[in-house]
Amino acid sequence: MPNTGRPSRDCHLCRQRRVKCDLARPACQRCTKYGAQCPGYRDQQELVFRNADPTVVKKRKKRVPLPQSPSSSESSSSSSSSSDGGTFSAPNLTPNGDFVFTSSTDLVLANGVNCNALLPLTRPVFEHWTSHSIPILLDVYSNLDFIKNMYRDYTDDGPLVWAAHLFSRTYVTNLQYSTALSRDAYADTQRELGGYLGKTLNLVSEALKTPEGAQRDDILATVWILTNYELLVGSLTRTEVLSPWHLHARGLYSILKARGTGPLYTSKGRTAFWPAYSMVQIQALVSNTECPAESNEWLAAIERSLPLHPGEGLGVAISYFIMKVCTVQARIFNLLRRRDFPAASKEYPELFAQMKAAEQEFEDWVESNPIGNHVLEIYAISLYQSAIVKGYHVMQLLINFLTHYPPCPIPLEQLHEDRKFSIDAAQTAAQGILEGVPRVIGPLSSGQEKSPKMVFDALRVIWPLICVYVMTICRAEQRLAAEGLLFYIGRELGVRQALNTYPEGLTIPQEAKVPLGEVSLGV
Template sequence: MPNTGRPSRDCHLCRQRRVKCDLARPACQRCIKYGAQCPGYRDQQELVFRNADPTAVKKRQKRQPLSQIQSPGTSETSSSSSSSSSSTADPAPLPVLKVTPNGEYVFDTSADLFLIDGGHCHAPTLSRPVFEHWTVHSVPIILNVYSNLDFVKNMYRDFADDGPLVWAAHLFSRTYVTNLQYPTSLYRDAHQETQRELSTYLGKTLSLVSEALKTPEGALRDDILATVWLLTNYELLVGSLSRTETLSPWHLHARGLYSILKARGTAPLYTNHGRMAFWPAFSMVQIQALVSNTECPPESEEWLNAIKASLQGHPGDGLGVAISAFIVKVCSVQARIFSLLRRRDFPAASREYPDLFDQLRTAEKEFEDWLESNPVGNHVLEVYAISLYHSAIVKAYRGIELLINFLTHYPPCQVPLEQLKEDRECCFRMAQDAAQSILEGVPRVLGPLSSGKEKSPKDVFDALRVIWPLIAVYVMSICRPEQRLAAEGLLFYIGRELGVRQALNTYPDQLTLPQEATEPLGV
């Protein structure tokens, strides 16, 4: 008996169980929910060509060929004459690809799709739309976003299976598309459905990563390192960096990157491939140290020395090593400062202040001397690296300012009040100069977007790289009001136009500190 109804596109198991399938690729969510392995879907040819009984075949054979069908209102003469000239007719446009609200891609069949047969153009109408689930495009979106990172491209080339990288791609891409498609709000049902879908992808990704890390070779796998790094970027898309608790997802993933780098050791850093995998992860680890006012990992110096030893023939890593070494010193200084402030230890703060201030100024001069001997260009990656350096400057001098404010309330302080006032003015000047450099560098990355250029997923990566420097300017009260206002405008643009929610969820510069650190005496 012929199948006279519309053929089902559900997976084999859902059709067998007679339940509705969500058509997700590579595996439907219903199968995942019930812990079953999704057997896949029918071949597209099977959906188009179906067996029929001999009677139906004879009926089709009696039908008039498409080339002999006359248009309404035309004669046989005009029909025959037009058929001879149809071979030179220009074909109509192909169907337009549209996206349905549930995330499926469908071809609009309102336009005619021409088929060439023996020199004649025919215009059959498609019997139904051609659907394709959005997950087919999640990996291409990721490759477009990170088109400047060979590390990511190599990962998806070498690990193009149903592993954690693929599920992380579904998670990141779905979040990115949702943020752009619904910039302010979602219908309640659509929002709930999206959240359920994202929860499934996140759970699957974390499960595969956890399972891999239980094996001895798990931490050595490049795809695991890349997956956890993608998870930190996903958290920026949803804006979790605004939550500074130690158990917030972004901080957990950043510490996970450190654990993986620690387990990998220095051996990979002597190879070009190993350094390509190291830098994105280590950059996120250092940002986490800056955000949380803690020291960088104790292995940082060992890692950077290993890269220095292999720099011959790879001068491009020199800037990264110099900036990373500076950030290591900044994080050490700020961690000591905030420890003193939280303990309200006035005597220790008075003793350590000269050394802390001198360490920061020395580290800054060492980097400036290196930069003078190794000038950098205006490449986007170099602009980002310098912006990260300037954000560390802003953060460091904000810490020194808080320590100076604190010491103004301690009469026995061994540093004279006039010297503290002078140092405080220096902190404001250095931080505000660095903030201005950040603001002037951002248009080199985002400038083409504001000029009306069509936005593409690869613009998201540029936005993710400048978001922390802009946040540093926006939340630090040591910067001038007009600088903070400019940073706020750029963050709002990134959040609304590029779908990076972190730009709209910046955390305020409000730390649990003694009142003396925020209100200086006699200044």
């Protein structure tokens, strides 16, 4: 139930534990007795969240405004880079969709007017949150030129604007729902989000009915934002036919297919291609299917488009590797679903050799093309490592399957040796993912930075972490570490996908789960 009176003066931990605080300074005695460091107290000028009933708002406007202390004008919420290079301070969001500014500083950062010399506001200023949805989204994707260029070039009331409303509202709601919104307000928010989603999908659908629709960069960007919105609400690991994330990812493929190779010969076209194609490849890894048939043609066109962007050569090499892994895993799952022992024993040597050859080919490329230590390169390598984990996990399933087939021409000793090789390769890659993630979210965990732009960094490591957490080929401590990182991202950044990563059952034969001679542990 929302607060209707003065905010509690208790410290943050006491309010969270719902116990009485003694208000001692600088640290309360309850926290000391609890064995925890007192996190301190909130600003007493924080606004009280109220119901969105018009009569309540009307009464609130008639009340005598409370004076504000000078310190309130100096404080702000989380800060990050805005699209114009300044700083954007996210104001408070009330359940009725208003952004509330409690100081002149907040008002300055929201409307761009230089009011630093003004006295503190004597009453809150209400402004609907949609006027800030694009700045919030641009803060999240401040490191991605593709999205910044889209919102610079397309300023009309089109799908990009509605996608920004959908994404930003979801992001803010995810961060605040657990402590700031009542159930009724949350339900109202979900209805509001449904309206934004419907409006965005309708505009995209109408655009794609036109001959030039698939060629529009804003349509490609909108569908890509929708896939990231689905990560915020947590639908990546759902693989049913109508799963929204998978539908949007397949939509990205359809648009890339319709666009052809023409845009890939331009710098702008490749900038738009890579975020979309990366999502398409992740969808293939998740769904155990092959990458699009046009992948070779697309990547070959990029290789001919010299000079390549910094790091683009690495992207091409990793994309080729993922293509080969997806081909191998799709063939293996086809054999397992059919429970075809003879065909599996016949195709196994080729499949195992293809997996090892693809890995060796990439390692040879790295020797000739040293990789830097930039965050984007760390993310790219983690995607490569996730494909290793997934590929060798599926290979292990095939090896387990064949150990139960006595006529198999491959000696049992060889199968066990190949299984050990697969496990070692997968666990080494998993460790690489876990060691790389702190470089991405390290500033958040150290308290140095907590801004919207970290959401994008976190979104990019969600799939590699899920891969480690879900794949039973990884060591138990690795899966536990991945789970901890995922839940940390979910709590701190409001990415619901990180809180919704439980393993799902795969439709495979029982023989594929455990090799001959080992006892099942229920995995």
